[in-house]
Amino acid sequence: MLALVADRSSESGVAHAEVADPEPHPDEAVVELRATSLNRGELRRLATREEGTIPGWDVAGVVVQQARAGGPAEGARVVGLMGGGGAWAERAAVRTDRLAELPDEVSFSDASTLPVAGITAYRTLARGGMLLGRRVLITGASGGVGRFAIQLAHRAGAHVIAVAGSEQRAEGLEELGADEVTIGFDADGPDLDLVLESAGGESLATALKRVAHGGTVVTFGNSSGEPVQFDASDFYGRAPTARIYAFMVFDEIARAQSGTSDLRALAEMVAAGELKTEVSLETSWREPDGAIKALLDRQVAGKAVLTFD
Ligand SMILES: NC(=O)c1ccc[n+]([C@@H]2O[C@H](COP(=O)([O-])OP(=O)(O)OC[C@H]3O[C@@H](n4cnc5c(N)ncnc54)[C@H](OP(=O)(O)O)[C@@H]3O)[C@@H](O)[C@H]2O)c1
CATH class of the missing domain: 3.40.50.720 (NAD(P)-binding Rossmann-like Domain)
Incomplete structure (x- = not known):
């Protein structure tokens, strides 16, 4: 499959490469990506990420292989969070306790903004x-x-x-x-x-x-x-x-032992028109450099999203 991988020879810090398909653990579903959103933290970490590894924390897409332990079925529209990266690829293996099914009203683009940014807002306020x-x-x-x-x-x-x-x-x-x-x-x-x-x-x-x-x-x-x-x-x-x-969002989710209920709550607010995702830049994942630069340069008012066509 095609993925964006860490590549320090490129100006943006990433380049496209053919990589092996994900091999899911029993508690992981394979999700075909439709959208991911960019986060300042992952962009800043590109410089220190191991060359050739796949960055990306936010997943929105369709389950193409159900986890052996259950969870969202093949064909389900889902949103998910990947702590170690891996979302900037055609397919990703995502733990089912970091996944939630999406209401029909929520687009993949909107959904992709929720994992890191939405959960961070939700859980920092809870403090x-x-x-x-x-x-x-x-x-x-x-x-x-x-x-x-x-x-x-x-x-x-x-x-x-x-x-x-x-x-x-x-x-x-x-x-x-x-x-x-x-x-x-x-x-x-x-x-x-x-x-x-x-x-x-x-x-x-x-x-x-x-x-x-x-x-x-x-x-x-x-x-x-x-x-x-x-x-x-x-x-x-x-x-x-x-x-x-x-506060570290991945530690908070690990402590709570699930991100599913947070993702579901946020997605339901979006579906009800009670939470705006503020996507102000949307572009194809085939040309991510402009979006990466815009976010780092404080040119994005809200979220930047990469879509998978
Ligand atoms: N610990 C965690 O788990 C966690 C989770 C999510 C995010 N974060 C961190 O929280 C911060 C916000 O995340 P985000 O996704 O909302 O990022 P973002 O979309 O890039 O927003 C960051 C905002 O910070 C403001 N800012 C103030 N001084 C800045 C500076 N010197 N350089 C760049 N921006 C500056 C900018 O607003 P103005 O241009 O209006 O000043 C910008 O809109 C980031 O540092 C991110 O790495 C941490």
């Missing part, structure tokens, strides 16, 4: 407990995770503050449910019950200065690539019992 009336600040709000997080936090009754990098990047965030949209944020301002922090560097330091007593800063990204410096005594002295939580 804040009950969100009704809570102040939730989301950095990187114009990106894939951020746009899901705004909608889900709004839906949960939070007062949502979205942080974007520029007026242009902030476009559309109020419509998604942000009560406030700010260009950057600083240490002055009301305390925050929950911060979803993915920019890193100064942004994380500022979050630690704004978190409320008993509040939570969930750190799950470092898009800026900058190290962070903060005054520990300022943190524990100003906001005793506040927590900082290190």
Whole structure:
């Protein structure tokens, strides 16, 4: 079969190659890909990925071989998550506890945005407990995770503050449910019950200065690539019992022992028109370079999707 594989000689970090078909374990179904979405994390990891291996975390497609242990039958439309990569190929072997069947109303393109970005938004917000009336600040709000997080936090009754990098990047965030949209944020301002922090560097330091007593800063990204410096005594002295939580989506799913219910819940919200996937760039997987560059250059408002024709 054809796949995109890590290739450091190419500018984008990937190239097409013929590879062996996946050999599924008993708990894995073989899915024929219809769409995958790009995630900043996997793009940044391309540089260190073993040459010739297949990247890709998000799967949307059709089951062509049912897992021997059961699960979605041949022909089922599914969405799934692959922790170790493997989704950027014509076919992928996906664990059935990382798969969910799709409602008919949800397109493959929309579905492909849900595994990493959707589950990350869903589960980082869950770290804040009950969100009704809570102040939730989301950095990187114009990106894939951020746009899901705004909608889900709004839906949960939070007062949502979205942080974007520029007026242009902030476009559309109020419509998604942000009560406030700010260009950057600083240490002055009301305390925050929950911060979803993915920019890193100064942004994380500022979050630690704004978190409320008993509040939570969930750190799950470092898009800026900058190290962070903060005054520990300022943190524990100003906001005793506040927590900082290190979040990795694949570990959260492993701990929950399944991603199926998250994927199903997100897909049902999309089907009901209650969650927008914000796909702003869709292109063929045969020409992925432009989409990869656009995402890395902060030119994508939401999600970029590769479709398989
Ligand atoms: N730990 C996990 O399990 C997990 C899961 C998913 C994602 N992540 C990480 O979380 C972050 C967000 O993921 P995503 O998929 O939403 O990425 P994305 O779509 O690329 O969005 C990232 C956003 O971060 C903002 N940003 C701020 N400073 C930046 C900088 N110096 N360089 C690039 N972007 C910057 C950009 O918004 P503006 O242009 O408006 O500033 C951009 O929209 C990424 O770092 C990703 O690797 C981690």
